[in-house]
Amino acid sequence: MTKKTAIxxxxxxxxxxIVRAFLGEAExxxxxxxxxxxxxxxxxxxxxxxxxxxxxxxxxxxxxPVRGAMERTYRLDPNTGKVPIEDIPSIDPDTHLxxxxxxxxxxxxxxxxxxxxxxxxxxxxxxxxLQVTFLAAPEEFxxxxxxxxxxxxRFAGLGPAKSRMQRTVSMVTxxxxxxxxxxxxxxxxxxxxxx
Numbered sequence: 001m002t003k004k005t006a007i008x009x010x011x012x013x014x015x016x017x018i019v020r021a022f023l024g025e026a027e028x029x030x031x032x033x034x035x036x037x038x039x040x041x042x043x044x045x046x047x048x049x050x051x052x053x054x055x056x057x058x059x060x061x062x063x064x065p066v067r068g069a070m071e072r073t074y075r076l077d078p079n080t081g082k083v084p085i086e087d088i089p090s091i092d093p094d095t096h097l098x099x100x101x102x103x104x105x106x107x108x109x110x111x112x113x114x115x116x117x118x119x120x121x122x123x124x125x126x127x128x129x130l131q132v133t134f135l136a137a138p139e140e141f142x143x144x145x146x147x148x149x150x151x152x153x154r155f156a157g158l159g160p161a162k163s164r165m166q167r168t169v170s171m172v173t174x175x176x177x178x179x180x181x182x183x184x185x186x187x188x189x190x191x192x193x194x195x
Contacts, residue, residue: 007099009055010081013106014040014048019057022076023166027061029073039113049074057081100172107170133176145173 010016014037021036022028030049034042052058058074065071083091091099114120114127136144148171158164 007081007083009052009057011098011102012048013102013109014044015052015057016102016106017110018045018048018052019076019080020166020168022074027073027075029071031071103170110168 010019017037017040018033021033028036030046033049034040034045037045049058053060053072053074057077057080059077060072061075062073063070064073111129114125152169
């Protein structure tokens with residue numbers, strides 16, 4: 001996939017859901033995806049599936065004749081959505097804002113879909129949303145991120161099991177810009193006298 005395609009192809013909440021559906025599954029058919037994303041109209045699902053396949057995010061691994069049509073089996077290209085770290089500085093602020101907007105829209109849609117379910121129980125389902133602010137020097141924050149990435153990698157590497165439920169953990173880190181309080185110059189006696 002090209003650099004542009006790597007992220008731009010995912011700039012749609014349904015495409016993000018399709019990609020996430022491959023978590024823990026090596027290969028899926030369109031029928032498998034339709035079962036997992038049963039709230040997405042079939043025509044819409046197929047359109048986005050084709051878009052991902054044309055962009056190279058999904059790779060066709062086999063084709064099987066089924067009732068006069070070809071059923072394709074897909075696997076996810078492991079580079080989907082990854083931008084090499086050396087390319088990140090070349091992404092302009094407007095593009096970052098576009099990417100972040102889609103990220104937030106997708107997160108809001110995911111949360112809304114959960115809340116619209118018939119059996120919502122945030123305690124039973126261990127649902128969390130929180131924001132934590134802390135102070136850290138650059139090297140301390142780099143250590144925090146390294147530890148966090150190691151923890152994520154450890155859990156992301158767990159395979160499917162009967163007791164495991166797919167969970168989505170979203171994370172945003174932002175530096176707080178120090179507020180610059182400009183002090184107005186105090187009037188001096190000479191300024192007052194000039195009036």
